[in-house]
Amino acid sequence: MTRDLPYGRQTLGPEEEDLVREVLRSDWLTQGPRVPEFERDLAAVCGAPCAVAVNNGTSALYLACRAAGLAPGDLFLTSPVTFAATANAGLLCGAGPVFADVDPETGNLDIGAVAAALETHPRIKAILPVHLGGRICDLEALDELAGRHEAVVIEDACHALGGAWPARDGKVHPVGSCARSLMTCFSFHPVKTITTGEGGAITTCDPELDEKLRMLRTHGITRDPRLLHENHGPWYYEMHDLGINARLTDIQAAVGIVQLRRLETWRKRRLELVQRYDRGLAAVPEVAVQRRPRGEDLTCWHLMIIRTPRRDELFAHLHAQGIGAQVHYLPLHLHPYYRERFGFAAGDFPGAEAYYAQALSLPLFPAMTDGDCDRVIEAVADFFRTGPRAP
Ligand SMILES: Cc1ncc(COP(=O)(O)O)c(C=O)c1O
Known part of the structure; x- marks a missing residue:
């Protein structure tokens, strides 16, 4: 198991x-x-x-x-x-x-x-x-x-x-x-x-x-x-x-x-995992990983965000395999409170809405093993190879 x-x-x-x-x-x-x-x-x-x-x-x-x-x-x-x-x-x-x-x-x-x-x-x-x-x-x-x-x-x-x-x-x-x-x-x-x-x-x-x-x-x-x-x-x-x-x-x-004493070690591990994801997911054309910033080696990645047009199906597929992918975030202007109180509406921020439609955060935390990371990559690749699978 x-x-x-x-x-x-x-x-x-x-x-x-x-x-x-x-x-x-x-x-x-x-x-x-x-x-x-x-x-x-x-x-x-x-x-x-x-x-x-x-x-x-x-x-x-x-x-x-x-x-x-x-x-x-x-x-x-x-x-x-x-x-x-x-x-x-x-x-x-x-x-x-x-x-x-x-x-x-x-x-x-x-x-x-x-x-x-x-x-x-x-x-x-x-x-x-x-x-x-x-x-x-x-x-x-x-x-x-x-x-x-x-x-x-x-x-x-x-x-x-x-x-x-x-x-x-x-x-x-x-x-x-x-x-x-x-x-x-x-x-x-x-x-x-x-x-x-x-x-x-x-x-x-x-x-x-x-x-x-x-x-x-x-x-x-x-x-x-x-x-x-x-x-x-x-x-x-x-x-x-x-x-x-x-x-x-x-x-x-x-x-x-x-925790602060461990931060730099964890930062490096997060970076390694993101780079492992990037390499592994490069073979999955339906998934876009983000271009990495100048000075990426200095970054402390909190989230591993990918984009795919089949985000909702992939989310369900990963959860069925025990992989807790998450979506960050429903844009604030689409929350009922912001719509009703300030009159924001769908279409106001097309960049944010396009981002939201496709974004998915894959597991990322320092205690993840290379094997955990490969398991997620394989589950993503498997979804696009064979379609959604029951748990
Ligand atoms: C971008 C961002 N801002 C603010 C907060 C609020 O932080 P807290 O949950 O510690 O109140 C969070 C936490 O989830 C966050 O992700």
Whole structure:
């Protein structure tokens, strides 16, 4: 009996268990010493001076939008091919959504479409590019456009922790270094490149934003004596802004500290698997694998996305063989909420819709063996050779 293969899965070991046990026996369960330790380690991996850990990627995006000052009357721009949380973050600030179409091959924002949207909508205050599946958007082009339109770039890098990209001048920038953005947001959900169970973070180079994010993640409250309007004693704190409880726990941070140490090994394994898929699937003409980006060796692939006109049948065939392929994503403008609330309709973003019609994510996680990968390739090839097969 072959084992079921999900499209993504966490890897956890005795080191995570040991550190979690240590936290459970300590005085700190919520935000104690492990959270700042995790933040320091994450900042080091990203090459950013500041990292703020939060309870999930959704909070990271929401608080980043808040810290950037997104408010009612503003607009924000993002990709329709993303998880709902990206655009919801802007909506929760009271701002309005603008989508720009994507490259139908990669699902990443099309720079020409972004430029056009910025011309049409001068109230766009933030651009949220999504590095779909780990493929990094053209941040230099986006940052240049944002600069010309007085907008800021907030990266949704929930798929991309561990990767890096080569700039036009040849310099390499780790994801999260914010070389061409104001802030970068991460998720540590179990299918992502590291996990803390639920978890997220924001990195930035701006110490004022760092301070603001820290305040927003704990109800907008500060105890910092430099900031207090009054000071009644050691117990005293003040609320200066409207925030939420978006804190990560020390238990989660302990898992994250160990996971970060393994990230580079896992990145290399993900890359090997993607390259193995590319080689194996090259023999299946009905399947298109994505062209690989310049500097692919720097990428930390989160998803192995293929395209095929017979996507739905292939999905069913793979699931019948215990292979948990997945679809990322129904474009946001087609969700009932976005259609009904904002009047989006089918046909609005043909690139996103063409991408969605054919895209399929094959299993990809570091604990996959070469044999697992070959099994998926063989199941795909078999489908096109002989048609759907019963389990
Ligand atoms: C692109 C993208 N953005 C945001 C999120 C939200 O992250 P979380 O599930 O940690 O809230 C996810 C997670 O699924 C995601 O894939």
